Amino acid sequence: MSSPLPPSKGAPARPASQAGRAVLFPEATDAQWADWRWHQRNAVRNLAQLEKVIPLTPDERAGVQETSSLFRVGISPYYLSLIDRDHPLCPIRMQSIPVRAEARVRPGELEDPLGEDKTRPEEAIVHKYPDRVLFLALDTCSVYCRHCTRRRITKGGEAELSKEQMRRGIEYIRRHPEVRDVLISGGDPFLLTEERLEELLAPLYDIPHVEMVRIGTRVPVCLPMRVTDSLARLLRRYAPVYVVTHFNHPKEVTPEAREACERLVDHGVPVENQAVLMRRLNSDARIIQELSHALLRIRVRPYYLHQMDVAQGCEHLRTPLAKGVEILQQLRGHTSGLAVPHLAVDLPGGGGKVTLQPDYVVERGAHETVFRNYKGERYVYPEPEELDCSCPYDAVWRERRWG
Ligand SMILES: *Cc1c(COP(=O)(O)O)cnc(C)c1O
Ligand code: SF4
Numbered sequence: 516m517s518s519p520l521p522p523s524k525g526a527p528a529r530p531a532s533q534a535g536r537a538v539l540f541p542e543a544t545d546a547q548w549a550d551w552r553w554h555q556r557n558a559v560r561n562l563a564q565l566e567k568v569i570p571l572t573p574d575e576r577a578g579v580q581e582t583s584s585l586f587r588v589g590i591s592p593y594y595l596s597l598i599d600r601d602h603p604l605c606p607i608r609m610q611s612i613p614v615r616a617e618a619r620v621r622p623g624e625l626e627d628p629l630g631e632d633k634t635r636p637e638e639a640i641v642h643k644y645p646d647r648v649l650f651l652a653l654d655t656c657s658v659y660c661r662h663c664t665r666r667r668i669t670k671g672g673e674a675e676l677s678k679e680q681m682r683r684g685i686e687y688i689r690r691h692p693e694v695r696d697v698l699i700s701g702g703d704p705f706l707l708t709e710e711r712l713e714e715l716l717a718p719l720y721d722i723p724h725v726e727m728v729r730i731g732t733r734v735p736v737c738l739p740m741r742v743t744d745s746l747a748r749l750l751r752r753y754a755p756v757y758v759v760t761h762f763n764h765p766k767e768v769t770p771e772a773r774e775a776c777e778r779l780v781d782h783g784v785p786v787e788n789q790a791v792l793m794r795r796l797n798s799d800a801r802i803i804q805e806l807s808h809a810l811l812r813i814r815v816r817p818y819y820l821h822q823m824d825v826a827q828g829c830e831h832l833r834t835p836l837a838k839g840v841e842i843l844q845q846l847r848g849h850t851s852g853l854a855v856p857h858l859a860v861d862l863p864g865g866g867g868k869v870t871l872q873p874d875y876v877v878e879r880g881a882h883e884t885v886f887r888n889y890k891g892e893r894y895v896y897p898e899p900e901e902l903d904c905s906c907p908y909d910a911v912w913r914e915r916r917w918g
Contacts, residue, residue, distance in 0.1 A: 630865020
């Protein structure tokens with residue numbers, strides 16, 4: 516950047532108090548801690564390593580053992596350093612350390628809860644909606660989330676796409692002019708080398724009908740040091756690239772996470788957040804509101820609040836549908852509209868996402884509609900007399916645009 520940008524309001528003068536780091540990884544040097552590859556190399560991946568740093572509960576110990584053949588464990592030292600060592604319901608802990616319930620697969624729970632594999636014309640492509648596709652680039656993550664519903668992929672075995680699979684994915688998009696939006700996910704695309712990421716972004720940029728790219732990543736949450744200037748500059752070269760990240764609890768919005776998100780935004784890369792609603796982790800309006808506010812302070816927009824998918828081993832994290840609606844009702848009107856995400860339910864079996872919201876309509880008449888507002892007061896909205904909503908100028912404008 517040509518001139519340094521001023522810090523945004525409320526930015527901490529220096530990085531996080533690193534109390535967790537001092538306890539868990541006292542031997543790590545500052546240079547190592549700032550190096551995302553060090554975090555990858557030193558990620559905790561098994562019971563023995565985990566027990567060295569966190570006193571596990573019996574439920575967690577059994578959880579790690581019983582899920583070992585189902586889904587891998589992997590936690591970056593950074594994310595581990597945020598864990599409350601004294602409380603099993605710490606949201607960082609619940610998202611990264613398995614418990615016994617995760618090993619239980621219940622009737623109706625699906626390996627492919629969103630029915631993605633039947634709309635997967637290429638290894639790399641899930642094409643479910645008319646104008647956008649999901650591009651699955653790799654199977655690795657900086658932290659393996661206990662609520663991951665794409666664990667059939669992230670449990671390993673699919674790895675990074677071969678050059679051939681990547682080429683076929685890009686070819687598919689080139690052959691489908693209706694695709695104007697490509698959402699790159701996996702796994703976590705920010706774990707690719709910049710060279711590999713560019714091999715994906717550059718050809719997509721060259722396809723005229725691809726208008727935008729989104730990258731789904733948990734790196735700003737779990738491995739924020741990965742968001743280097745050079746990565747941000749790379750993304751900016753292929754604008755419009757939107758980063759869609761995945762913060763679930765305000766505890767995750769640390770000074771390090773802030774630095775990562777602000778770096779992206781300062782480089783002209785908008786950042787949106789998709790949270791997953793999880794029972795006893797963030798299933799409370801106060802937590803979701805605080806998360807939204809913390810995100811907006813670091814210039815990240817809350818986008819979706821996802822109802823938990825019906826995925827294997829995730830039953831214990833699911834909330835009743837009414838809970839999400841109740842949370843939205845406690846936000847809408849009470850705080851900035853920007854702080855209110857869409858509540859999305861991705862329908863089991865591949866129906867795609869639908870949204871749920873509180874119903875503010877009390878009575879629907881032909882000439883007027885009675886609403887209740889956020890305070891529960893009644894208001895009447897009258898219908899206009901003229902009902903014709905066609906836009907005749909549109910045909911003219913379409914023909915000549917600005918010419
Ligand atoms: C969620 C999702 C998208 C993107 O949906 P938006 O509502 O546009 O954010 C695209 N493809 C698949 C398969 C998805 O699951
Ligand atoms: S980062 Fe995303 S893909 Fe990876 S384990 Fe977590 S939820 Fe799954």
